[in-house]
Amino acid sequence: MTLLTILAIQVCLLIVGYLMAVVFGVAQKLEALAVAYLLGSGVVSIVFLLLHWLFGLNLDATNFIASVFLTGGLAFLITKRMKKTKEMTDFRLTKTSRVLKSLSVFEKSLLILLFILVGYTIIENYVWPVTAWDSLALYDFRARVMAVHGNMVEGIQLGYFFQYPPFTSFLHLFGYVFGNERIKLAYSFIFASLLTSFFVLLRRKQPLWIALLGTLFLAVDSYIFGHSTVAYTNLSYVTFLTLGLIYLLFWFHEGAKKDLLLGAFLLGLSTWVRSSEPFWLVGIGLILLRLFTKREQVFLGLLMIFLMVGISRLWGIFVQSLYAANNFYPAARRSLLAIVLSSRFSFELLLSRIQEIGGYFYLYSLNVWRYLLLPFGFSFYYDWRAKNKHNLTLAVMVGLLLSMLFGGIFIFSLYYETWNLITDSLQRVSMVFPPLLIYFIFSSQIWKQHGTQRR
Amino acid sequence: MKLFSATSRKLKKTALFRSARKNQDLLLFFLLLLVGLVSTLYVEYKFQYAQFKWLGWRVFVIAAAIVQYGALPKKIHQRYQRPLLFILAAIVVFYLINLLANLINVYHLERFPSLMGYCEQNEQLCDTIVRTFFQFKVYRFVSLTSYFFMYVIFLIVGLLFSQQVYKRTLKVWRKLPKIRLRRVKLKYVLLFYFLLVYILIQQLISAFSTISKKMVKMYYTSALPYEQRWEQVMGGRFSFGWMKTYSEFVNAHTPENSTLLIPDMEAPWEMEGNPDYLRWFIYPRKMVQMKGSSEVPKEADYALLTYGVFGYYKRTFPTFFIGQDQINEIIFVNQNTLEVTRQQNIDYHPEEYKNVWGLIELKK
Numbered sequence: 045m046t047l048l049t050i051l052a053i054q055v056c057l058l059i060v061g062y063l064m065a066v067v068f069g070v071a072q073k074l075e076a077l078a079v080a081y082l083l084g085s086g087v088v089s090i091v092f093l094l095l096h097w098l099f100g101l102n103l104d105a106t107n108f109i110a111s112v113f114l115t116g117g118l119a120f121l122i123t124k125r126m127k128k129t130k131e132m133t134d135f136r137l138t139k140t141s142r143v144l145k146s147l148s149v150f151e152k153s154l155l156i157l158l159f160i161l162v163g164y165t166i167i168e169n170y171v172w173p174v175t176a177w178d179s180l181a182l183y184d185f186r187a188r189v190m191a192v193h194g195n196m197v198e199g200i201q202l203g204y205f206f207q208y209p210p211f212t213s214f215l216h217l218f219g220y221v222f223g224n225e226r227i228k229l230a231y232s233f234i235f236a237s238l239l240t241s242f243f244v245l246l247r248r249k250q251p252l253w254i255a256l257l258g259t260l261f262l263a264v265d266s267y268i269f270g271h272s273t274v275a276y277t278n279l280s281y282v283t284f285l286t287l288g289l290i291y292l293l294f295w296f297h298e299g300a301k302k303d304l305l306l307g308a309f310l311l312g313l314s315t316w317v318r319s320s321e322p323f324w325l326v327g328i329g330l331i332l333l334r335l336f337t338k339r340e341q342v343f344l345g346l347l348m349i350f351l352m353v354g355i356s357r358l359w360g361i362f363v364q365s366l367y368a369a370n371n372f373y374p375a376a377r378r379s380l381l382a383i384v385l386s387s388r389f390s391f392e393l394l395l396s397r398i399q400e401i402g403g404y405f406y407l408y409s410l411n412v413w414r415y416l417l418l419p420f421g422f423s424f425y426y427d428w429r430a431k432n433k434h435n436l437t438l439a440v441m442v443g444l445l446l447s448m449l450f451g452g453i454f455i456f457s458l459y460y461e462t463w464n465l466i467t468d469s470l471q472r473v474s475m476v477f478p479p480l481l482i483y484f485i486f487s488s489q490i491w492k493q494h495g496t497q498r499r
Numbered sequence: 500m501k502l503f504s505a506t507s508r509k510l511k512k513t514a515l516f517r518s519a520r521k522n523q524d525l526l527l528f529f530l531l532l533l534v535g536l537v538s539t540l541y542v543e544y545k546f547q548y549a550q551f552k553w554l555g556w557r558v559f560v561i562a563a564a565i566v567q568y569g570a571l572p573k574k575i576h577q578r579y580q581r582p583l584l585f586i587l588a589a590i591v592v593f594y595l596i597n598l599l600a601n602l603i604n605v606y607h608l609e610r611f612p613s614l615m616g617y618c619e620q621n622e623q624l625c626d627t628i629v630r631t632f633f634q635f636k637v638y639r640f641v642s643l644t645s646y647f648f649m650y651v652i653f654l655i656v657g658l659l660f661s662q663q664v665y666k667r668t669l670k671v672w673r674k675l676p677k678i679r680l681r682r683v684k685l686k687y688v689l690l691f692y693f694l695l696v697y698i699l700i701q702q703l704i705s706a707f708s709t710i711s712k713k714m715v716k717m718y719y720t721s722a723l724p725y726e727q728r729w730e731q732v733m734g735g736r737f738s739f740g741w742m743k744t745y746s747e748f749v750n751a752h753t754p755e756n757s758t759l760l761i762p763d764m765e766a767p768w769e770m771e772g773n774p775d776y777l778r779w780f781i782y783p784r785k786m787v788q789m790k791g792s793s794e795v796p797k798e799a800d801y802a803l804l805t806y807g808v809f810g811y812y813k814r815t816f817p818t819f820f821i822g823q824d825q826i827n828e829i830i831f832v833n834q835n836t837l838e839v840t841r842q843q844n845i846d847y848h849p850e851e852y853k854n855v856w857g858l859i860e861l862k863k
Binding site for chain 2: 148150153157160161164167168171172173175177180181182184185188189192202203204225226253257260261263264265266269270415416418419422490
């Protein structure tokens with residue numbers, strides 16, 4: 045019964061997300077399934093908060109059911125109007141078995157390894173409870189408090205409560221409100237979504253075996269795989285952010301509307317998981333650049349930017365209104381700009397700090413993705429020579445993300461004395477690089493088969 | 500010098516040399532394979548606890564062996580396909596036996612009453628098995644790490660698919676447009692292919708070894724009720740897992756609206772002295788800390804009596820004397836048996852409470 049309940053909750057989110065993917069114009073079932081959980085969990089959790097905030101519904105089972113029906117129902121009505129329901133809900137197994145039979149032994153082996161990895165995370169997440177430090181300190185704790193009170197008022201007294209957006213806490217809460225403790229299962233769904241979406245995106249560029257090989261590379265990355273069984277926000281964040289960026293990259297070069305919608309939604313939702321990192325701004329930059337250069341889909345592009353900014357601000361506005369409603373006025377925090385402007389540094393000190401940050405960055409950030417540097421170098425060389433614009437844009441994006449990370453550490457070092465002691469945190473933030481680098485390597489021109497039939 | 504060149508000429512005429520030259524690719528493969536296998540056995544034998552440190556180097560050799568094998572002619576692959584499959588099957592069986600031996604924990608078979616009953620009736624047979632186990636050092640096999648098996652399994656899997664991937668990579672490379680690499684073309688493709696094999700095999704070994712190790716732990720924890728698993732997952736009662744069991748004791752002996760005096764967050768109280776962490780265990784109870792003060796805060800109803808869950812360096816908290824005029828009672832919990840005992844009308848002297856856990860109920 046426990047397994048059925050927790051699965052039912054995840055399947056509800058999956059169905060809502062699937063319908064949303066269809067609304068966005070995704071015409072391939074595998075792609076719709078791949079992003080379904082991400083869209084479903086992200087949007088339902090936002091509606092869950094909105095119903096609580098605007099209509100006074102408690103954060104409980106009724107609210108969850110209402111959020112699912114509201115979002116799912118709306119998406120279903122739109123798909124009905126689009127007359128896409130029939131073909132997208134035809135899940136006959138004959139086609140799947142035909143596809144499986146057509147795979148070579150090598151491809152089947154890769155697929156089996158992927159299934160074993162995802163299957164393992166499902167077992168571990170079902171069998172073992174939440175034990176990770178940060179989760180107990182914040183993400184899971186919040187969910188337990190909300191499950192007891194049905195609101196977040198208690199969080200004001202508890203202090204460390206509102207520092208991160210509530211996405212993963214809501215995923216936990218969805219289980220707790222139905223009396224189910226096996227909430228870690230959600231992380232397996234996120235892991236599976238990341239892998240499937242990554243495969244789908246890679247498959248657009250490459251033959252099946254390369255797409256599968258690249259996906260396996262991602263699945264066994266020690267940080268990505270490690271976090272698939274840890275109730276932290278990092279895997280969810282990396283999933284939303286990297287997939288969002290890759291979708292936007294496709295839109296940037298090919299201009300398909302559904303890529304813009306998916307990319308913007310996923311990128312916006314990344315700020316619903318973690319709002320302190322500014323990486324999502326790279327996506328906004330990409331949208332603006334295309335809008336300026338091509339002058340196509342201007343309204344939709346601006347709307348998507350508005351949506352992303354809206355999602356990124358939602359949590360902050362909610363927390364402010366909660367504080368105000370409870371007559372709580374926390375001390376105002378200094379803005380980053382004020383911190384940077386008020387810092388007095390001599391040139392020598394600045395150089396030595398940059399050198400210090402470089403060493404720290406080399407030891408703890410590079411450590412996460414350095415194993416990919418050589419193959420990345422090879423691929424980059426060929427993409428540069430072959431003028432592969434798709435990958436060269438991605439390389440610029442990775443460069444921007446790296447600069448942001450480096451700059452972020454620098455600013456952090458200005459106002460936080462023990463800035464160089466949070467090594468774990470830097471490593472976890474650096475998890476955004478492996479998916480992008482692996483995607484770069486496996487979508488590179490180095491693999492291109494010109495004139496051969498793609499299967 | 501003349502003697503050397505004469506010997507060299509003679510050597511070059513021998514059948515062995517001619518054959519070796521003809522089969523130099525095959526020999527190189529066998530050399531790499533041998534170095535890879537011998538090194539893994541050596542590491543397994545000598546450095547049981549430094550597996551990961553050596554992993555990169557060993558995988559480097561086997562990745563080279565896999566790439567070299569891929570470059571060998573098709574007839575060699577056809578010849579070795581079946582033996583490789585057979586070896587793979589045998590290693591997988593050995594691995595499963597090893598996993599089973601670890602799952603049932605062969606050193607503690609007294610946990611199985613039916614087996615003990617059987618051994619009482621067939622004492623000689625069981626004795627022989629136990630003697631064989633120790634005489635032939637079968638325990639060496641049981642203690643083989645999952646890294647060892649994964650290393651060999653992925654080596655063979657790599658060999659089985661080596662040529663297929665090698666050919667595809669080569670085919671892809673040949674069709675690269677407008678890029679001329681002159682004579683070094685083959686070397687680059689080999690290097691790129693080698694890098695990918697190296698990374699993939701290393702990551703696969705690491706991921707699957709982790710899975711293998713966790714499976715054994717998971718087997719034990721899955722037998723427990725879900726609420727008791729936290730302790731086991733976190734290393735058991737005499738490790739970090741004690742945090743949960745100790746908190747349950749605290750929760751059982753304090754009302755929900757009480758305030759607890761907890762240690763400051765310093766060694767060895769990083770867990771129970773961290774209010775943001777501890778609250779997950781004892782919510783909705785409130786916490787208060789000394790924060791350098793020498794007086795017990797007035798709002799405290801209870802004080803944790805802890806010996807430090809975290810780290811090796813242990814110390815008792817509270818670190819200061821509390822007179823019996825301030826204490827209602829001290830409630831102790833035995834870390835081993837979870838037996839609870841109480842004492843009234845006593846002073847608290849920290850030096851008398853080493854490796855002791857409990858609660859001090861303070862007078863208001």
